[in-house]
Amino acid sequence: MARISFIGLGNMGAPMSINLIKSGHDLSVFDVFAQSMESVVAEGAHAAKSAVESAQNVDFILSMLPGGKHVKELYLGQSGLLKSIAGSKTVVIDSSTIETETAKLIARHARENGCSFVDAPVSGGVGGAKAGTLAFMVGGCDKDYQLVKPILECMGKNIFHAGDIGAGQSAKACNNMLLGIMMAGTAEVLNMGKRIGLDPSTLSDIMKNSTGSNWALQSYNPAPGVMDNVPSSNNYDGGFRVDLMHKDLGLAMELSRRSESPTPLGSNAYALYSLHKSKGAGGLDFSSILELYLANKTE
Amino acid sequence: MARISFIGLGNMGAPMSINLIKSGHDLSVFDVFAQSMESVVAEGAHAAKSAVESAQNVDFILSMLPGGKHVKELYLGQSGLLKSIAGSKTVVIDSSTIETETAKLIARHARENGCSFVDAPVSGGVGGAKAGTLAFMVGGCDKDYQLVKPILECMGKNIFHAGDIGAGQSAKACNNMLLGIMMAGTAEVLNMGKRIGLDPSTLSDIMKNSTGSNWALQSYNPAPGVMDNVPSSNNYDGGFRVDLMHKDLGLAMELSRRSESPTPLGSNAYALYSLHKSKGAGGLDFSSILELYLANKTE
Amino acid sequence: MARISFIGLGNMGAPMSINLIKSGHDLSVFDVFAQSMESVVAEGAHAAKSAVESAQNVDFILSMLPGGKHVKELYLGQSGLLKSIAGSKTVVIDSSTIETETAKLIARHARENGCSFVDAPVSGGVGGAKAGTLAFMVGGCDKDYQLVKPILECMGKNIFHAGDIGAGQSAKACNNMLLGIMMAGTAEVLNMGKRIGLDPSTLSDIMKNSTGSNWALQSYNPAPGVMDNVPSSNNYDGGFRVDLMHKDLGLAMELSRRSESPTPLGSNAYALYSLHKSKGAGGLDFSSILELYLANKTE
């Protein structure tokens, strides 16, 4: 049983922390929105008054925040979280999706304070967080990976060691860039298929049993009515929002620039999500990119 | 046991016809290159002197030719194949990959001659042709689909009814457009990953267990050394050639134009394969698109 | 003074034919819509009852039709126009914007009937047609170019000899592909500039005096209010319609496919116009592509 400080109890953080409690760990939690802590406290967590307070005398800190600037503020900002645990041997795990460079920066500061740091972003969404079936992509040294693995296994089923510090973020950006390309590509093909007379269900069935097979066809078809229990059959409500896919593709674009890697398809997918978002679709599930392709009824 | 005329005994046609013979069918074959018939004759086929001769008194004609112009010439050209079987109730199956419009044109002529026609292009490559595990995408009426299904099952394991005449070709073009997008996208991501420090095997392993999963990652990884027994681990030799992917993406572009369907990613993938082919890569396997992304050693 | 049959008196054809009359030529005109001939007859043209009738005993036939299928029907269809003038030495000028291949096909038939043929599509729009300032891009042999040049000079100010038969159509498709890229690119830059705080007029002024200068910035700014007397300052009404730019980019895509020329930017521009058109913008001026980029007010 480990003592864990969990910071950031949003849609993802709350169910993740509850899974840690259910595995027998001792949790001290914090969120800037006090009410976000309620469901977790009801499961047995201690509600701290600040991030610094939650992090005293713990074995692990786990953060799950919206973006790089929040993570930077948490660890390096005025509250002085990293400084407050200097010399404590606490292992810091950040599961937020942030810039590879920010992860490296915080790791450097953690090391200067005598702490370990791993970046461990997740894949699998709110459903995976609740079910405890998330995938974690861990960046850090092998020793730290071994330390955090049993903790992460309480929340996920695939715990990948992507490489050194930052590699978790890099791997997630790569995966989500490919996902963005595939989802838009699948939507594009289903739309064209329909316009030339192919039924979306039939065409999906053919392609998922052929070389066109991919995760979107298998588990997350963007065409309404082809699959049950996916956002496309629920008005694109819930799921993984266009805003978030747009953010993740932006992180991939940043990696593309820094590494001078050509990404014609990745940047095209980014542009398509950018067009889609700019028309007001940011809050819909990302499979709604199909709607960008649809012909207007008044055409 | 059916009497079948098989026309076009290339890399695909020869093993397909042999599988028909092995299933007990009676084959009369023809190819403009006489030596292409040898291996099939050795298995028991009758070598005809012309397409017209091979097609007399058969239940089915099955053609497997390089492109639309060859198919058009065969059925509607000077030899007069369709006319020679007028009124015979022969069922014509074309498994070539050709334009949807050409398939519809030939079907119209077949009908005028009292014959049935289905378009039934395949997916699965030479390996699938030999193993008898091809996927067939059939376009035609339900009655004709039921007639040809047992024949096609001798050569493949998934026999899809895509829709009316032409729908087989349309479905194949859709599938291969998605495949082209995914293969180039997967190559793009693996190249970027490598440049930011991620091992291609590790990244592939992560993505194929995550939302980035697709056929290329599962069965046909484009990065040399990640998988055995795929073209990327054999200097991109064999497999499905860049020339053919370029042709198939061109067929998809034709459908996109005719149906006025926006295909930003499909046309981008087409442009990438076009750049790759124009640099002399037409004869390599299509997963060699990874090489388009690689940084020159002298960079 | 030449005797000229002018076929197709739409928005372009009517003012073009009037300019020929004003130059002293003797016109016999035909249009499938009788009322389209009225304004031209009022200027002194003879209204024929059919295309064939209009073309008897003339020196030149000039056609200005919506697309390739209309031109094909006119010259090669049931009416038998080319046959009706066999052996007459009539010079056929087609100024419609059609496929290069269709132009070549008709030229072949014309030659078989002893006639000359040039393709001579125009640039400059309805405004240029009225003002007599069109640009003509002529495909044909030098002798025919010299024959038609004085006729075309009555309607335009730049009469280019693009090359052999079909070259006029090819040059127009090339020019309009570049125009489509530039207009969408200019719109894209002005939209981004505005979002980062640059006034569209100021930015336009800077770029048209810098290396970003192009025809759109000089003469056809897509941002409302920057220039007077352009469609963007008139609700994108009039001008060159999205439908027509989409058609012309489609002709360029056909050339790209046939010649196996990579066109990443051209096909991207085509996809953008296709998305724009599919949202119902087909009837707006093509500079309205700026609206595709705009953020929705409810964003």
Next chain:
Amino acid sequence: MARISFIGLGNMGAPMSINLIKSGHDLSVFDVFAQSMESVVAEGAHAAKSAVESAQNVDFILSMLPGGKHVKELYLGQSGLLKSIAGSKTVVIDSSTIETETAKLIARHARENGCSFVDAPVSGGVGGAKAGTLAFMVGGCDKDYQLVKPILECMGKNIFHAGDIGAGQSAKACNNMLLGIMMAGTAEVLNMGKRIGLDPSTLSDIMKNSTGSNWALQSYNPAPGVMDNVPSSNNYDGGFRVDLMHKDLGLAMELSRRSESPTPLGSNAYALYSLHKSKGAGGLDFSSILELYLANKTE
């Protein structure tokens, strides 16, 4: 006559500073490479031993450095340049091409030290620097613009006031993104034209007199042999390097991300330059993008 500190005497900075001297200004110059100062000292400049020394008791500081990190280091780094001139009323002009955000950051620090700052990147290349015909795009308040204008007029002929601080950099990034799109688009069209039989000179002549007209066609044709005295007719030697166009497109991508502006064509142009650069073309003139499109002789 003003006292001016000029820092950064590379290919651009040296001729720019000489033009200031020729206009009668008193120059104190500095470059980390001492020999870079020689040609300017020969014209009458004082060679300082450090940036700080050069900047004492001057009216203006003008910097011309390779990128944002150099500019940041100069003004905010260890040497403490901004601090050394605190309260001096010196007007700082940075003509380097850098991130809009870096320009804003330095301006903030300048203000805190009681100095004025304008960003004033240039367009026109080494040729324009020598001839004194550069275009300057100035970001800053109107008062500062009026102050720096007479100084900049010694080096350029178009001095644009783009807007507030940072707007000069933003305008340059916008212009160069459009330039990148146009140059690649023009190369793409000329390549396709050639493959379908159109002579590059003839097609260029047609398009520059039509709606496809742009700066590349007018002044910088990418096809060898069409124009004299441009890099394409000199093995793409000299001019504006692929490396620099790639950098500038990267700056535009950064603006696109920050402002959430869709840039499908800009990011496509960036990908094309990235592919071109990754094949070893970084040192060639940027019009060499035509070579990316060329078919390999062994095709």
